[in-house]
Amino acid sequence: MSWKPNSKSLEFASPEEIADYQLPALRRQLDYLAAHSPFYRSLFEQHGIDVARITTLVDLARLPVTTKTDLQRRNWDFLCVPRSQVAEYCSTSGTLGLPVTICLTRADLDRLYYNEFLSFACADGRPDDVYQLMLTLDRQFMAGVAYYGGILRSGASAIRLGPGNIKSQLDTILQLRPTVLVGVPSFISTLVGYAREVGIDLNSTSVQRIICIGESIRREGFEPNALAEKITGAWNVQLYSTYASTEKQTAFTECGQGRGGHHQPELLLFEILDEQDQVLPAGRFGELTITTLGVEGMPLLRYKTGDICAYYDEPCACGRTTRRLSPIVGRKQQLIKYKGTTVYPQAIFNALNTQPDVAAYVVEAFTSDMGTDELKISLALHQQSDAVVGSIRQALQASLRVLPTLQVLPLAQVLAMQNSENKRKPSSFIDQRRIPPPA
Numbered sequence: 001m002s003w004k005p006n007s008k009s010l011e012f013a014s015p016e017e018i019a020d021y022q023l024p025a026l027r028r029q030l031d032y033l034a035a036h037s038p039f040y041r042s043l044f045e046q047h048g049i050d051v052a053r054i055t056t057l058v059d060l061a062r063l064p065v066t067t068k069t070d071l072q073r074r075n076w077d078f079l080c081v082p083r084s085q086v087a088e089y090c091s092t093s094g095t096l097g098l099p100v101t102i103c104l105t106r107a108d109l110d111r112l113y114y115n116e117f118l119s120f121a122c123a124d125g126r127p128d129d130v131y132q133l134m135l136t137l138d139r140q141f142m143a144g145v146a147y148y149g150g151i152l153r154s155g156a157s158a159i160r161l162g163p164g165n166i167k168s169q170l171d172t173i174l175q176l177r178p179t180v181l182v183g184v185p186s187f188i189s190t191l192v193g194y195a196r197e198v199g200i201d202l203n204s205t206s207v208q209r210i211i212c213i214g215e216s217i218r219r220e221g222f223e224p225n226a227l228a229e230k231i232t233g234a235w236n237v238q239l240y241s242t243y244a245s246t247e248k249q250t251a252f253t254e255c256g257q258g259r260g261g262h263h264q265p266e267l268l269l270f271e272i273l274d275e276q277d278q279v280l281p282a283g284r285f286g287e288l289t290i291t292t293l294g295v296e297g298m299p300l301l302r303y304k305t306g307d308i309c310a311y312y313d314e315p316c317a318c319g320r321t322t323r324r325l326s327p328i329v330g331r332k333q334q335l336i337k338y339k340g341t342t343v344y345p346q347a348i349f350n351a352l353n354t355q356p357d358v359a360a361y362v363v364e365a366f367t368s369d370m371g372t373d374e375l376k377i378s379l380a381l382h383q384q385s386d387a388v389v390g391s392i393r394q395a396l397q398a399s400l401r402v403l404p405t406l407q408v409l410p411l412a413q414v415l416a417m418q419n420s421e422n423k424r425k426p427s428s429f430i431d432q433r434r435i436p437p438p439a
């Protein structure tokens with residue numbers, strides 16, 4: 001496969017054509033792992049696996065899964081090429097345990113740009129678009145490199161503004177007239193409030209579309225969630241969700257129909273697994289588990305991402321025939337056990353996003369002296385009164401059944417927290433829990 005913009009993508013192919021591509025690609029990847037990956041060679045030996053006996057796509061389910069702990073403990077055993085062939089060293093954010101290094105060859109970078117080129121095209125991108133990138137391009141952040149490469153391949157232009165700095169984001173929108181923003185939706189929502197306060201009418205700006213990264217903008221049935229409504233209620237823009245992670249080296253991006261992130265079948269295989277690692281059918285929620293195709297540096301086989309979602313396989317109204325991923329309802333490692341209940345940060349975000357007076361927030365999880373999970377929410381408000389705080393408490397209590405500690409802070413302080421610790425994009429969740437060492 002050559003990862004060129006004019007390569008024939010499989011987005012509009014029939015299921016048979018997709019399988020005809022994927023099976024030989026899987027076979028090639030398995031032979032490659034058996035020959036070049038110290039980790040997988042020992043795994044295959046340990047389980048008595050002969051990869052030549054994997055002759056259908058369904059056979060994939062007979063192979064063992066790979067976990068994040070495997071990747072953390074034996075990171076360099078996943079590298080399949082000599083160091084001299086590595087073009088780029090990326091890393092996971094390391095907010096959840098030990099960071100992992102993912103090495104990409106030149107061909108892997110081409111694959112990454114191909115993925116984003118198709119992703120931006122899927123999100124109605126055009127060669128005359130101007131993209132404002134509200135995230136970092138350094139700090140080993142793979143997504144930054146991927147977006148930039150995809151934008152240049154599409155013929156569009158990029159403004160590499162970086163994360164945070166709300167005034168500069170708005171000034172640049174006014175001066176350089178981007179047509180598309182790529183950023184974290186809760187930060188966009190804060191930008192909407194900020195523009196209102198300084199008297200700028202966002203509807204008179206050049207921005208038409210926003211590619212939303214890092215946080216969900218839809219409910220499970222694809223309806224816009226409160227965060228999306230907060231943005232589009234004030235700003236006549238179209239929102240597109242994109243979802244990716246460093247280990248996958250692949251993004252799933254929505255088309256204009258907004259019915260889930262489209263799968264690019266030439267880049268990876270995915271399965272949704274239940275708690276017992278059994279494969280679930282379309283429409284059932286479980287853990288996204290991926291097998292990369294065509295990766296040279298650090299290919300992964302049945303890697304459990306920790307992300308909980310479902311997939312749908314009816315053809316989309318955009319004409320694409322590929323599977324679509326639901327919003328991510330939770331990330332397993334972010335699960336918080338708080339006062340006898342379990343909660344994902346996303347559920348807390350959803351509750352806060354229903355509150356019109358919330359300008360920005362940060363949810364912090366930490367470990368108490370007793371070794372239990374604790375939660376603290378820092379809020380910036382458009383207007384502060386007992387009634388406003390009471391309504392926020394009620395919304396949290398109703399959706400979580402317990403009430404975390406709340407503190408109200410000035411907007412600048414909450415924004416500084418979102419961008420603390422050398423963050424590569426603003427984040428509303430800070431996980432300071434003590435991580436048990438890998439077993």
Ligand SMILES: [Zn+2]
Nearest residue numbers: 255257316318
């Ligand atoms: Zn579509």
